[in-house]
Amino acid sequence: MALIKSISGIRGTIGGVPGQNLTPQDIVECTAAFGTWLLQKGNAPKVVIGRDARISGQMVRDLVLSTLTALGIDVIDLGLSTTPTVEMAVGFEGAGAGIIITASHNPKEWNALKFLNEKGEFISAADGAAVLDLISNGGIHYQSVDALGKVVAGGDFLQKHIQAIIDLPEVEVDLVRARCFKVVLDPVNSSGAITVPDLLEYLGCEVIVINGETNGQFAHNPEPLPEHLRDLSAAILEHHADLGIAVDPDVDRLALVCENGKAFGEEYTLVAVADYMLQQRPGNTVSNLSSSRALRDVTLKHGGQYFAAAVGEVNVVEKMKAVNAVIGGEGNGGIIVPELHYGRDALVGIALFLSWLAKFGGTTSALRATYPNYQMVKDKISLPEGLDMEAILHQLEQKYQHEEHSTIDGLKIDFPQSWLHLRKSNTEPIIRIYAEAPSLAEAEALVGKIKVEVLELIA
Template identity: 60%
Template structure:
């Protein structure tokens, strides 16, 4: 079992021993650290935090611990209850709160849970801020409130309505165009909160929803990461129902995968590509993804005379570059759509609305839409090194070895060849180099990975 403390939050498995797993004491300590950090950095007495959780079995317990801890610090809590990551992100600025905590381990299995930390904009705190929170957790330098100064507690049950209405009000979401198509949509929400939120949105868009695993009980019926090997049931159901499209979200609803009308995967990398195609067709601008995301987004941006830039891996890094470049659209190749017109966070709900608008306006089937995009195939490999080998030195040698190619070193080493690319990233915890490749065929992508491994071995 595991406890992972990082600059983006704390994540671990429920039960076991303190400091080894996500135990009640670890939850209280980390909630205390974040609350104390906010108090130290805000020039105001009354602070308010928004909390929400996915449908994990441990969610209610963890939520109770976090809520009581924050109140114990004298911080007011607005509890959204069962929610989604993007909904909590929307509600922080909506309610003019000072920050938020999302209780979710995203795509991790049911024994995991996590605390994800938001600033007053409803965006993930920076790495620098996260390091300060971790330091506070280690020091346990907390000062709890006296009885007359305990934080207040309230609940809200209108967060999904507010989130969805903001989506419907977006100029680029054409509700009438979607309604005119009478789309039939199969939804796999892996028995979490997407089973509540997505049907509410689809109803407003005039779609017929066929629900699969939409009971928010936290009993995930398959591995909750929305990858092809986990999604056989919805692929079959889309064909059986004669549906126009299948929609898959992860437990906290920030990743969106799509299934075409034939029951085939649209490709998680292509969720962002399709949404960007629609948006950039209507407004020249900038598209952003990370260095390990598909080249297809760059290709689509270029067809619309728009620019493309890549950030280091990680949502915070994508958002930072999006703000710097004033991007129209951004996200990650794992199905994460970030649409700044709404907010700077991955959001499956706005992804669904924008994709269905695109589908309606193009007057094509999902498979026809996908066929219009360049096809790329990805490979993922790794090379395990002995502890005495300096991984940074190996990466520097690889950079020099391919200096005549287009090389980026903002996150490991990314080498862009004419027809393919390879991205080398070192593990922060093990002597491992992870190798991501993309090419015009799976065989070529896999061969490129093998060739790079051979090259690394020759440099050791």
């Protein structure tokens, strides 16, 4: 069905034809290229690996583990784990790199390898290009029987991860425990089921888990969007819970649902947590260009500066480092707290949100009502074969040159009360169009207007 090799790793659908789908040959080829690149850098005494609970996870893990050890690389195998836990384990162990076996929010037929550097962060574009070059041009050399790598089980890294979160000064353990929150959790049959309850119970919450079997048979589309969380909303009302929590299969995205069963808003996870963090530690924030303006509003309220990065976690992290941001992330519910590690982490998001909710003293919906209620529309336009997308964006930039705009990732146009973002998809022949405005009608009108302008330029 699909195979995508990119600077951040490889992803695709399991089964099918090598080179067109994610098959054993493709998994071995890409793992071998990554391992060889690490050895060339002198940077791979050991590599940490971990996976989410999707059906193909064990099979992919076996191939990755065998390939690394065949290259003479030692492996620390975390088994069933989370993306942020693998990232932190690289640092805990002083490892040379990490590989996360997860297709994140993609459906169950997908899987992926995501590559981490020695800091436990996603590899840069330049490093990814070097790995792709090895895939294309070869140069792989496996070791003799006496030089094979060794495998060690991962130990208690999930507990270390949770403890590191609890130790953050902004996590108000006693305050949260005093509220005795009742929480419904939907970990969508994956790794969140073995991690999030431990954190919530430590914080004194009563936890009701739905879709808690770690079998990879996702009970619904695993992307934590409101339309996929109807069972969670119903369970919140049934149990008279204070809050609903949904995470994606690898636990780097966090979506919240209010006590009334209504979505807190995926874009507002980062907004609320940033609001809390900036009260404790004023400073700068970063999100990608397609994230809500509400983060900028909150940042300015606390006297900080807001900065936008190109779409993609590695780009957000680079910008956060450049501006010494206190917190950052993406509007998809991904929260990055540098004090913990430079990676999206739903677990730290949960602990900080509950700290804020406990301090706030009211309901989840009342907290949501304190933030601007922007409305976002996401759309796309199919592109004709061979179209010069850069030329189209340049013409639009000229048309809107008198508006505040950015070209670091497609074209982002900031109007006084709204914005538009157009960018070419990295995986499909389409232009992605995002708009945000104070009302849904205004956002839809912006998208409609720009679509007409783009189609006129294409014609």
